[in-house]
Amino acid sequence: MRAAALTEMERFAHVTPITFELFHLQMAVLTVFYQLLYNTANTEPCTLHAQKTRLLRTDADGNDVKNHFNHCKELTISFLKAHIVEAACEQFGVDDCKTVPNIDLPSDGDSISDWLERVVEPITDTILNACNPDNPDIHMEHHNCDTAADYANLVLQVGVLLMELNDAVKHPDRDRLLAVLKILMVIFKGHNTRSKYALEILRLLCQQFALLSESGIFQSVRVVCKYRR
Numbered sequence: 001m002r003a004a005a006l007t008e009m010e011r012f013a014h015v016t017p018i019t020f021e022l023f024h025l026q027m028a029v030l031t032v033f034y035q036l037l038y039n040t041a042n043t044e045p046c047t048l049h050a051q052k053t054r055l056l057r058t059d060a061d062g063n064d065v066k067n068h069f070n071h072c073k074e075l076t077i078s079f080l081k082a083h084i085v086e087a088a089c090e091q092f093g094v095d096d097c098k099t100v101p102n103i104d105l106p107s108d109g110d111s112i113s114d115w116l117e118r119v120v121e122p123i124t125d126t127i128l129n130a131c132n133p134d135n136p137d138i139h140m141e142h143h144n145c146d147t148a149a150d151y152a153n154l155v156l157q158v159g160v161l162l163m164e165l166n167d168a169v170k171h172p173d174r175d176r177l178l179a180v181l182k183i184l185m186v187i188f189k190g191h192n193t194r195s196k197y198a199l200e201i202l203r204l205l206c207q208q209f210a211l212l213s214e215s216g217i218f219q220s221v222r223v224v225c226k227y228r229r
Contacts, residue, residue, distance in 0.1 A: 022169045028197050029162050029184060030072060031065045035191070037155060038062035047151065051079050080159035083152055091123045158187070178208060 005011040037048045040063070044050060052060055052075055059071040085097050092101035106115035161183060168177040181201045188198035 022165075025184070025197065026162075026165060026169065027066060027069055028188070029158075029165060030069065030076060032187065032191055033076060033158050033162060034062040034065050034072065036158060037151070044148075046148070048075075048079060048155075051075070051082075076159065076162065080155060080163065083155050083159070087123055087126075087152075087156060091126070161187075174208075178205065181205060 008014060034048070039047070040049055042049050043053070048062065052058075052062070055075070055078065057071065057075045059068060060075040061068045062072060065072045089095070089097060089099075092103060094101050103119065106112060161180065164176075165180050165184070168180055181204065185198050185201040185205070188195040188201070192198075
């Protein structure tokens with residue numbers, strides 16, 4: 001992009017330093033999602049490979065996300081939204097998404113965001129509690145574990161984080177982006193102890209919180225996100 005730029009403005013020379021390129025981070029998160037959940041030998045219902053086959057997403061090659069990024073991303077979003085709907089239906093005790101749940105609707109004094117947080121919080125608590133080390137259920141013998149529930153929880157945990165990252169890139173919000181990066185750093189490090197993305201995120205966080213001025217931070221994040229969009 002910069003090779004053909006003739007002026008400093010076109011080269012973004014006035015915005016320094018640009019510390020991160022978020023498209024590659026999105027690709028890395030999507031790759032981890034497929035490495036954790038995609039298995040061509042697994043044809044169990046509601047698994048990622050089974051849904052790919054069912055939806056005829058033949059171009060979504062989970063073993064080569066780099067060269068099939070858009071197709072894999074579309075399959076992931078579709079797959080994830082289906083899990084979110086099922087989790088909500090289970091929480092509200094309804095058979096399908098066409099049934100109206102018996103819940104209290106927001107009153108005139110409630111803000112929509114506060115009401116949504118109150119309604120959604122039990123779902124997130126259930127999902128996050130599944131991986132809590134203090135939860136006695138995860139210490140059961142392997143043959144007693146609910147592997148289907150564990151798989152679905154992993155889909156929601158990593159998938160929602162990917163959607164949050166995509167939204168933060170599309171609609172720049174520094175605080176929101178940095179919160180997502182903190183969680184991603186742990187996931188990358190846990191998935192691969194030599195992950196360059198975990199180290200790069202750590203470097204970025206150090207710059208954001210300790211080295212760069214607030215004006216420089218704002219310009220860097222804003223321009224990178226705008227270019228990505």
